[in-house]
Amino acid sequence: MLGFGTFSHSISAGRKTGMGYDVPEGVDIRGRYDPEFARILTRDALQFVADLQREFRNHIKYAMECRKEAKMRYNNGAMPGFDPATKSVRDAEWACAPVPPAVADRRVEITGPVERKMIINALNSGAKVFMADFEDALSPSWENLMSGQVNLKDAVNGTISFHDQARNRAYKLNEHTAKLFVRPRGWHLPEDHILIDGEPATGCLVDFGLYFFHNYAAFRENQGEGCGPFLYLPKMEHSREARIWNNVFEKAEKMAGIQRGSIRATVLIETLPAVFQMDEILYELRDHSVGLNCGRWDYIFSYVKTFQAHPDRLLPDRVLVGMAQHFMKSYCDLLIRTCHRRSVHAMGGMAAQIPIRDDPAANEAALELVRKDKLREVKAGHDGTWAAHPGLIPTCMEVFTNYMGNSPNQIETMKRGDAAVITEEDLLQIPRGVRTMEGLRLNTRVGIQYMAAWLTGTGSEEMARIEREVGKDKFKTGKYKEACRIFTQQCTAPALDDFLTLNAYSHIVMHHPDGSSRL
Template identity: 45%
Template sequence: MTAEQLVAQYSKNETEQPQSAKQSDLVINGPDIAGQEQILNSGALALLESLCSQFAGDVPQLLAKRKEKQARIDAGELPDFLPETRAIRDGDWAIRGIPEDLTDRRVEITGPVDRKMIINALNANVKVFMADFEDSLAPSWQKVIEGQINLRDAVRGDIEFTAPATGKQYKLNPDPAVLIARVRGLHLIEKHIEFKGTAIPGGLFDFAMYFYHNYHQLLAKNSGPYFYIPKLESHIEARWWAKVFAFVEERFCLKPGTIKCTCLIETLPAVFEMDEILYELRSNIVALNCGRWDYIFSYIKTLKRHADRVLPDRQAVTMDTNFLSAYSRLLIKTCHKRGALAMGGMAAFIPAKDEATNQQVLQKVRGDKELEARNGHDGTWVAHPGLADTAMAIFNDYIGGDKTNQLHITRDVDAPIRAADLLEPCDGERTEAGMRLNIRIAVQYIEAWIQGNGCVPIYGLMEDAATAEISRTSIWQWIQHGKSLSNGKLVTKELFRNMLEEELVNVQNELGEERYQSGQFAKAAELFEQITTSDELVDFLTLPGYELLTA
């Protein structure tokens, strides 16, 4: 059945209802994808239409509030804790509670909703797999629909995959990890579905489809419809999600709090509203997460007009720097005070084939995870199954065999963490080597993304959109504030363009002529150049990238 036939059938079903029933306002513009009629059935579309009718119209207003706040910061204001919500921060309250299968999250693995990836991740030595429709997925219509099919099959336990090249077969082990779906952020649309002539919020589509097709099976397995919510910037946005959850729970006659979510604190504005975010979502939320790579990107983006807050090379901005350490410790203290788990950040390393190199990789992962566990995080992220054992061993040591988390660590002895601590500038060099590395990474990532791959191994790291965002915003900020590199070169648009041209040659040499010529590197470089030399910072590279993405 084509997309047009499917919409016609859905509209027909609606018109067969009593005269008072309203004809569908949903229109599907996407190409026909095998199996989409199973995902876009009448029940799922009815839920999506109801959600769009109730909530889609609020999203432009929420995004406008972001711009208003950013304009004040650009004019000189610095982010701070909200005086009007002090009573919430000082109040004695807690979240509703944590389901049993989410109390132990000491290691989580993340990745896109690729069929093979889902099987390998659910089979890994981890507690949770976060299936990602956001930063590690380039959301072509095909990837989005196939992702929902794959997750539906995984929940039912009958997902299998045979590698075309080798014939190797993949299937689920008897006791897979707990599944959590990360939906798209509020800034992202799903252009292939319109409601009353307007493209709908991508996250609302992801949420509706995953919930509708899986909630019954998940609850029957003593689990539930669990979600990761990304890119929040305020408690007002958290309130919007709380209303969405409550609406769906009531519609499907579920107990309040059946839907559970974890919110990523990966924007600078959100770190000042963590108590408020937990409070707004207190019926549904179970944890906050240190989305640290996007947090660094947000630090740059939010403080982009503040010349005294310019960051150095990306490699110098580590979790032991003062502003990131304060962020981690405040998140732990805030979560544990309210009975919520505090998840650590991503280890993006990929195991190396060379044993000596691999030992260096594992040592870096150990150091990172020991810092998180020692701080009091209840769990952490890895990007590759080969790092799961290392991370698990460290958190096992800190949590022990008689506990499932570190909720008992209150950090009450810490000195109060002030706004100045969260905003403290970071020392370090701006090197030519660092700038050139940023260029090579960003070009390769953007090229992969616009071809439909949002999770890309580059120079020993599994990169998602956050890496490219840091790379291009760092250079943008250096240009805007007339910063010099450690060798004295002034960072200008001309210098960047010259380096981009030179690094394209280096990328071509590294990848080989055939791979380079068959790719989209010229188009990627053009987009990278446009958003890096623009006088106004583009909020997210995935917004113009989405227009280049193959349908």
């Protein structure tokens, strides 16, 4: 290990006493003790996280207060829009730092939780990038989060393996693997298992801090300069939140003694307010950016949340809110133009279909939907796309390769200075379509299933498999009653929570007061 990794090892030796995690002053661990987790929760790694928390917590609190103020304005009838105060940033000609050659080609990316077998399969999948997810694909239980950090450390070091006892099958990394990106949680989520000066840590600083501390040197040693760490940053609403991330990255690079700009991040544009801040977000991260991504599912939810007090903007049935809707097409077109003007990637959305192995006709129909969606994306100018399942990668790769050829991306070829201006009215156009009882029932059903999976520590993509494995009777028990209660409370409350899982988080927190030990 190089940089402060070497120094940290020397000052940490011999400080562990008794059972529990060895923690620095002001830090308490309330999660279960595990020797494997102790590999991650070292005194120096926790000190790094605590330093980040102490320096940036007031900035984070201010940013969250600004979110609340914006929400109040929208609820009182205001509309989001471009900020006149930052017009000079939008109008000026500037570019982000050049995209590192290691991630110039991102034509297909696969995403999934930081589960051990998933990491191996995704890195071996043939995709250009694997985004390992501490956010939407993961229920943030203590076990999931800390196991994920252990798994990623082993993956970066190239030592990760897994033996599936049920199948008697061993999994290990291939010689050539996808580039690893990691998505921490959003600014709004706490980590209640780690207290810093008596307050819950900020979840994303825990995710980023532990991952960066343990892996930055291995990235440099094993893969060379310009090879990461790489990140995805979720749920931003304003460029002030990007500024915090940029300052976090600069502090981390300085402490590690690595080159400025080594850390690179793609920001998901998945909130309605953020679409009016894309230039500003890239400007704040211009030394650390590798682009923006169309997080279209969350973007639709953000439309609902932003206009919850605007009855004239009630969305039609979910199946009708697709990319043909003018406000959705405008959002993607503006993202592509903004990214290419600033010389970074414009990443497309998720292909969420799952291959249907026992029905060839249905499977081909599903793949045809994927082809059409990906052809739309690549023709629009996207440089890459997301796939939720390895079985979709060949289809996605074929579409992008047929259109792009040997070019790693479309950053230069799709710069269009003569395109029509996309206005606030384009981005806010009311969607067209009907609202039906069946659409409401479907939304309710899916929402409760997602919540139940989250409460049991499982990502939502596992629902069908759980039902098959445990049977319908057991499937109806477990956390479903609790999920139904929480979901009903959400739907009938006077105001919508910012995120569906905020109220549910307390149900998965399990404190172990004896987790910390000190000298």
